[in-house]
Amino acid sequence: MQKPYDVVIIGSGLGGLECAYILAQEGHKVCVLEKNRQYGGCLQIFSRDKVIFDTGVHYIGGLDKGQNLYQYWNYFGLMDNLKLRKMDEDGFDHISFGDDPTPYKHAMGYSGFEEELIRQFPKEVAGIKKYISKIKEVCQFFPLYNVREKTDHSFDTQYLSINTKDFIAECTQDVLLQNVLAGSNALYAGYADRTPLYVHALVINTYIESSYKCIDGGGQITRHFERSLKSMGCDLFNYAEVKQLHISQGEATSVELKDGRIIEGKQFISNIHPKATMDLVASGIIRKSYRNRMSNLENSISVFTVHIVFKEDSFEYLNYNIYHHGTQDAWSSVNYKKEEWPESFAAFVPADSKSEKYATGMNVMAYMNYSELEKWSNTFNTIPKNRSDRSQEYQDWKIEKAELLIDKLSVKFPNIREKIKSYYTSTPLSFRDYIGTQDGSLYGVRKDYRDPLRTYISPKTKIPNLFLTGQNLNMHGMLGVTVGSIVTCAQFMDNNYLVRKIKAAN
Numbered sequence: 179m180q181k182p183y184d185v186v187i188i189g190s191g192l193g194g195l196e197c198a199y200i201l202a203q204e205g206h207k208v209c210v211l212e213k214n215r216q217y218g219g220c221l222q223i224f225s226r227d228k229v230i231f232d233t234g235v236h237y238i239g240g241l242d243k244g245q246n247l248y249q250y251w252n253y254f255g256l257m258d259n260l261k262l263r264k265m266d267e268d269g270f271d272h273i274s275f276g277d278d279p280t281p282y283k284h285a286m287g288y289s290g291f292e293e294e295l296i297r298q299f300p301k302e303v304a305g306i307k308k309y310i311s312k313i314k315e316v317c318q319f320f321p322l323y324n325v326r327e328k329t330d331h332s333f334d335t336q337y338l339s340i341n342t343k344d345f346i347a348e349c350t351q352d353v354l355l356q357n358v359l360a361g362s363n364a365l366y367a368g369y370a371d372r373t374p375l376y377v378h379a380l381v382i383n384t385y386i387e388s389s390y391k392c393i394d395g396g397g398q399i400t401r402h403f404e405r406s407l408k409s410m411g412c413d414l415f416n417y418a419e420v421k422q423l424h425i426s427q428g429e430a431t432s433v434e435l436k437d438g439r440i441i442e443g444k445q446f447i448s449n450i451h452p453k454a455t456m457d458l459v460a461s462g463i464i465r466k467s468y469r470n471r472m473s474n475l476e477n478s479i480s481v482f483t484v485h486i487v488f489k490e491d492s493f494e495y496l497n498y499n500i501y502h503h504g505t506q507d508a509w510s511s512v513n514y515k516k517e518e519w520p521e522s523f524a525a526f527v528p529a530d531s532k533s534e535k536y537a538t539g540m541n542v543m544a545y546m547n548y549s550e551l552e553k554w555s556n557t558f559n560t561i562p563k564n565r566s567d568r569s570q571e572y573q574d575w576k577i578e579k580a581e582l583l584i585d586k587l588s589v590k591f592p593n594i595r596e597k598i599k600s601y602y603t604s605t606p607l608s609f610r611d612y613i614g615t616q617d618g619s620l621y622g623v624r625k626d627y628r629d630p631l632r633t634y635i636s637p638k639t640k641i642p643n644l645f646l647t648g649q650n651l652n653m654h655g656m657l658g659v660t661v662g663s664i665v666t667c668a669q670f671m672d673n674n675y676l677v678r679k680i681k682a683a684n
């Protein structure tokens with residue numbers, strides 16, 4: 179009989195893979211269980227008409243040598259194995275509004291970022307400087323974000339309870355500049371009345387420091403982890419959907435898979451949503467108040483995406499992303515009116531090894547509430563094992579939405595339709611089915627400055643040998659999840675010991 183694993187990890191998103199790596203490095207016998215065929219969760223890629231599309235990693239920040247994510251990923255042995263393309267240093271993100279043709283650019287590096295904003299808003303020097311200085315100050319506050327050992331173990335919430343929109347308005351009264359500063363808030367699904375400043379600061383800072391695209395997709399991240407985990411003796415199982423967590427005398431003892439297999443472990447880490455984790459545990463075992471708190475966490479909104487395949491050499495590669503807002507208000511589209519959809523969109527061009535001059539494809543995303551797909555919520559579709567084609571009505575609805583989104587895109591690129599060879603779509607249901615979130619949420623638990631500790635999830639659960647990791651824990655995104663993996667693994671070893679190991683690998 180198979181001996182119990184030291185650690186069983188439920189879900190192979192970035193957080194699950196990173197925890198597996200850290201713990202395997204420390205000599206633990208680890209097993210990773212993934213419900214899909216492909217490992218990686220949001221790192222999954224797919225190919226249509228020979229173009230590779232990412233699902234959840236369009237660009238990555240902090241990867242210049244010595245920067246925060248670089249240091250972490252160097253420890254994981256990733257940096258030598260990634261094929262990356264640096265984005266346009268003069269403007270990696272272009273923000274635009276309505277009919278105004280001006281692209282308001284976010285440039286890379288703080289001096290470039292400041293200069294470019296001052297060039298566009300010459301009267302706002304003081305406000306721009308104040309904004310930058312505060313963003314840097316907030317980022318300094320979080321030790322692991324800076325790959326720094328913790329010296330003070332008290333938890334200070336001062337930076338957690340500031341509202342992003344209010345803070346930006348304190349820096350400048352220029353409404354256009356306020357919206358330019360908040361213009362890429364789709365990166366964290368920002369809400370004007372909710373999003374804490376630390377979320378904005380930690381995300382925007384990493385991209386200002388440096389922005390890269392993965393050439394031929396983020397699947398290379400998963401492949402690296404798969405290879406290195408297997409070489410360290412980890413067991414990875416795909417098509418291994420966990421249905422239940424067995425508890426005996428208050429401790430988790432094993433997981434039961436959908437196909438009936440039982441996997442025993444001494445410790446367990448869940449890389450899936452806290453609510454989904456609670457659903458794995460029979461009722462009556464976890465205190466109701468904790469279960470309710472996890473189950474009632476509000477999630478960020480979902481998206482509808484059109485994945486465009488271009489005719490060969492027809493559309494020039496864009497080494498930047500586009501955040502286009504239908505109105506002058508960068509915060510409004512998350513609360514879009516159904517009849518006005520799509521109010522805004524974000525467009526990302528994949529970096530393809532086939533050409534640096536021409537784009538092979540484009541991902542165009544617009545916020546969408548899961549409730550719009552309620553009538554198809556009882557259908558399920560993942561390839562190749564769980565293929566159940568949804569109704570013709572659903573297919574027609576997707577085309578209608580895709581056409582509306584392409585119409586909106588045509589405002590920025592008037593001739594784009596002539597260049598499209600084919601397009602494909604994904605909806606909130608795709609995210610629900612592939613990632614396993616209840617509502618296809620983009621980034622998991624929605625942070626709220628009004629009650630920051632309620633939305634700040636601890637890696638510890640009420641079951642002493644069950645821990646949480648992944649985007650719901652600390653922050654979403656490649657860096658947020660990576661920091662979360664360290665937070666989780668610090669439950670197994672001393673936090674500062676782990677930071678020193680990461681430093682030593684650099």
Ligand SMILES: Cc1cc2nc3c(=O)[nH]c(=O)nc-3n(C[C@H](O)[C@H](O)[C@H](O)COP(=O)(O)OP(=O)(O)OC[C@H]3O[C@@H](n4cnc5c(N)ncnc54)[C@H](O)[C@@H]3O)c2cc1C
Pocket residue numbers: 188189190191192193194211212213214217218219220221233234235236237238239418419420421449450454481609612613614619620621647648649650653654655656657659
């Ligand atoms: C559309 C989109 C665009 C994004 N763009 C970017 C970007 O450009 N840059 C960036 O840094 N970040 C981006 N992100 C965010 C980033 O991709 C995520 O925050 C991150 O990948 C989440 O990792 P995770 O560890 O939480 O795991 P997840 O990716 O959530 O994976 C969880 C895994 O658990 C598996 N699972 C679920 N239930 C079970 C079960 N019962 N049994 C077994 N396995 C199970 C799922 O199949 C999945 O593989 C984007 C996200 C989305 C959705």
